[in-house]
Amino acid sequence: MKKPNSIKPADGKLAVLLPGLGAVATTAIAGTMLARRGLAPPVGSLTQMGTIRLGPRKTARSPKISEVIPLATMNDVVFGGWDIFPENGYEAALDADVLERRHLDAVKEELEGVRPMKAVFDPAYVKRLNGTHVKNGKTKADLVEQVRQDIREFKKQNDATRAVAVWCGSTEVYLEPTAVHESIKSFEKGLFDNDPQIASSQIYAWACMLEDVPFANGAPNLTVDFPAAWELARERHVPIAGKDFKTGQTLMKTVLAPGLKARMLGVKGWFSTNILGNRDGEVLDDPGSFKSKEVSKLGSLETIFQPHLYPELYGDIFHKVRIEYYPPRGDAKEGWDNIDIFGWLGYPMQIKIDFLCRDSILAAPIVLDLALFMDFAQRAGLRGTQEWLSFYFKSPMAAPGLTPEHDLFIQQKKLKNTIRYLVGEELITHLGAEYYD
Numbered sequence: 001m002k003k004p005n006s007i008k009p010a011d012g013k014l015a016v017l018l019p020g021l022g023a024v025a026t027t028a029i030a031g032t033m034l035a036r037r038g039l040a041p042p043v044g045s046l047t048q049m050g051t052i053r054l055g056p057r058k059t060a061r062s063p064k065i066s067e068v069i070p071l072a073t074m075n076d077v078v079f080g081g082w083d084i085f086p087e088n089g090y091e092a093a094l095d096a097d098v099l100e101r102r103h104l105d106a107v108k109e110e111l112e113g114v115r116p117m118k119a120v121f122d123p124a125y126v127k128r129l130n131g132t133h134v135k136n137g138k139t140k141a142d143l144v145e146q147v148r149q150d151i152r153e154f155k156k157q158n159d160a161t162r163a164v165a166v167w168c169g170s171t172e173v174y175l176e177p178t179a180v181h182e183s184i185k186s187f188e189k190g191l192f193d194n195d196p197q198i199a200s201s202q203i204y205a206w207a208c209m210l211e212d213v214p215f216a217n218g219a220p221n222l223t224v225d226f227p228a229a230w231e232l233a234r235e236r237h238v239p240i241a242g243k244d245f246k247t248g249q250t251l252m253k254t255v256l257a258p259g260l261k262a263r264m265l266g267v268k269g270w271f272s273t274n275i276l277g278n279r280d281g282e283v284l285d286d287p288g289s290f291k292s293k294e295v296s297k298l299g300s301l302e303t304i305f306q307p308h309l310y311p312e313l314y315g316d317i318f319h320k321v322r323i324e325y326y327p328p329r330g331d332a333k334e335g336w337d338n339i340d341i342f343g344w345l346g347y348p349m350q351i352k353i354d355f356l357c358r359d360s361i362l363a364a365p366i367v368l369d370l371a372l373f374m375d376f377a378q379r380a381g382l383r384g385t386q387e388w389l390s391f392y393f394k395s396p397m398a399a400p401g402l403t404p405e406h407d408l409f410i411q412q413k414k415l416k417n418t419i420r421y422l423v424g425e426e427l428i429t430h431l432g433a434e435y436y437d
């Protein structure tokens with residue numbers, strides 16, 4: 001990462017484009033509209049509430065992050081997006097049934113103004129859904145062109161100087177990178193040949209990168225995590241990030257697991273199950289989409305515990321993740337964890353977590369933060385994978401050959417040190433030797 005000579009200011013309107021205007025997206029949009037009118041607090045958002053320590057502990061300088069780097073404000077943001085259903089933002093938010101009427105009605109007109117553009121969609125990649133508000137194109141290359149046109153028109157109509165995209169669409173079936181994903185050339189050929197390995201989310205991402213629009217991926221789909229996408233992002237100087245918002249159960253895992261490891265407590269088994277009843281739960285009921293999520297959820301413990309370094313503590317963990325679609329709960333997911341640990345002389349103990357959470361309430365501030373940080377990253381001249389934003393992801397993207405970092409506290413330190421580095425402040429190592437010598 002190169003230190004910028006200067007960071008461009010956040011002048012003008014920022015278009016925040018969300019493929020997938022479902023529960024997460026509409027909660028993020030309505031919440032931002034409420035927060036910017038002072039009608040509800042933007043809890044959970046680092047860009048709105050977070051501070052950053054600068055300089056030595058004794059001088060205690062802790063300004064807000066937004067005072068240290070030039071972030072777009074919530075007032076600068078104009079929302080748009082795509083969906084396979086034509087409902088406007090207000091109707092889609094009512095359907096999602098996350099926020100109460102008193103909140104939605106307070107920003108009704110503004111929400112009604114968010115009208116989804118026609119989606120790029122093929123049910124082969126999301127088996128449980130079918131919609132009518134969908135683009136037609138002879139080839140996938142045509143579809144890329146149509147999305148590019150949408151972006152240009154949206155920016156023009158809304159007088160936006162810049163745009164960013166955050167994928168809030170459904171989880172696609174599990175795909176692994178293939179030959180078509182190898183290089184820009186092979187991918188472009190694949191678009192013309194309608195290669196079945198190119199899923200809808202990759203079409204949006206490709207179009208965004210060609211329009212110099214930073215792209216963050218909130219689902220576990222490949223989307224921007226393959227060599228051709230890394231190459232295009234670097235070539236066009238566009239930031240990309242992913243995958244899969246870290247919100248409920250995995251957030252708890254990446255808080256707790258580093259603590260157990262720090263104290264050299266062993267783990268024999270970690271059983272995680274979830275019940276949820278929203279549309280996301282319905283989509284994840286399909287084995288192909290579940291597999292994408294399962295792979296994403298399983299990765300965190302292995303990297304945090306480093307079983308190769310601690311075989312006697314973590315060499316034989318039975319880790320299982322289940323998601324059950326249970327309609328009565330709607331968006332109010334329940335995530336259970338049973339953790340079988342062992343301590344001194346191998347004596348066994350158990351930890352139980354029962355997180356009665358709200359999926360979209362946890363994800364919404366992440367959408368806002370990613371949009372604002374990705375836009376900032378582009379103005380700071382950063383390109384390609386933004387590993388400093390791993391903090392927000394269950395399955396963080398990292399440079400090829402690098403093990404991704406899952407520990408939430410290391411991720412947070414990395415995020416804040418990246419900000420310090422970019423603005424020329426001293427990095428904080430927490431060594432503190434200067435206070436004693």
Ligand SMILES: NC(=O)c1ccc[n+]([C@@H]2O[C@H](COP(=O)([O-])OP(=O)(O)OC[C@H]3O[C@@H](n4cnc5c(N)ncnc54)[C@H](O)[C@@H]3O)[C@@H](O)[C@H]2O)c1
Nearest residue numbers: 020022023024083119169170171219245247279280359363
């Ligand atoms: N809420 C969380 O805590 C959380 C955490 C991590 C990841 N996610 C992921 O975020 C995504 C959104 O979750 P949600 O709860 O809002 O789901 P949702 O089902 O309410 O919304 C997804 C929307 O995407 C639309 N869609 C599907 N394919 C599309 C396409 N090709 N183009 C445009 N729109 C498309 C659907 O019609 C739907 O409106 C899911 O992939 C989910 O797995 C959510």
